[in-house]
Amino acid sequence: MDNHSNSTTNAISFCLLPSDLIHNILLYLALPEIMGMKLVNKSISYLISDQNFVREINSRSKSASWLFVYKKRWCRNAVLEGFSDQSTRWFKIAIADLLKPVISPFEDLYFMTASANIFLFVSNSKRQVFAVNLVSKTVKEIPASPLGPRGTSSWRRSGMKLVAERDRFRFLFAELVDDRPVLFEYSSETDTWRSMETKENTGNLPRGDEREGDCIFLNVTNRPNGSVVVAVGSQSNNAPPVIIRPRIDVGGNNNNNNDRQQVAVGFSNWGNATDRLHVYGDGHMVIIRSSGVDESSSSEARSVRKLRSIEVWGLSRNGENWEYISRVPSDLMKKISKDYGVMIGCLEKADWVIKIVLMSNHECLWQIFWLSYDMETNSWTWIPLPDCNMKGLNMAGIAFSRGLTLS
Structure with a gap:
């Protein structure tokens, strides 16, 4: 009760400040905080x-990159949290209340991806995708794709992309x-899906430093020695998608021939440890190399790994x-190298910067670290x-996002 009284008193005191001062204070808040401030009273909302x-x-938020993590206890207490590279703390995003009209609180829900103010979630039991707009506070049910209803396990992060404005x-x-x-x-403007046949790549692609945004x-x-990638124009048009089949020769950069056989795409499992993990996204790949912590101990102990190197x-x-x-x-690497048993990751490239987040679990404790590589400055x-x-x-x-706005 005292906490509620203090919060009310603080809100009233804030509203009594000169409007110019309130304006300047609001400018230095993160977007989730500003959205919450609209609920204080009508004058602040105005x-x-x-x-x-x-x-x-x-204008200020255009340069901000966000990392979002959706976490939950089974069937309850789900929460979406966001962290900006321009902030120093995590922000809780009020997503549960928006989903209540369409999703049961006991529903098995998975956070797929985000772009600008749009967040996509998929229901495992309903096998439906929902688009949540944080600003308009609306939820849209996306019709099933031509492949039919899909549960959480059908969606692969590196095989999908959300482009929102x-x-x-x-x-x-x-x-x-x-x-x-x-x-x-899928286009939200027409609320329809279209499927497009792909063609083999017969010409040169723009280099990575020349095709930004195109x-x-x-x-x-994705396999140990190669991948199959589909490339499509960033603008919606009738140009057919192109199939790319890049191969990888790790021997040229690493002399350990065993690396060719030890690979997992994005994660490793307890008791099935790997020395090389791959994370894909936006025409790039991160190779995470690890080594065993204690090869002479039990099988469970041998599944504990330590990071050795991370390559783009x-x-x-x-x-x-x-x-x-x-x-x-x-x-x-010395600062971020930790023991882990399970690891997942995601990768996104925008404005010449490759953003990488790796999330690992060791002895039931999760750790997250965020790395950025600037292609222009090689830093x-x-x-x-x-x-x-x-x-x-x-x-x-877990997903990256950019372009959060107030409108």
């Missing part, structure tokens, strides 16, 4: 809705149909190979993350 204020906030969005994913890659695209790359299959690879000009780009410097940055309070919770989705 100030936040002012178009000049909205333009200023949107304010209230409009495109959702794309690629799958093998009769052993042939097919691209599926192509969307979706991984269809990209598509070659003609799309026939994965080419080595850079490796995390040794001094930075690595580690963004320290505060504790996300994952103890006792299950990770139900």
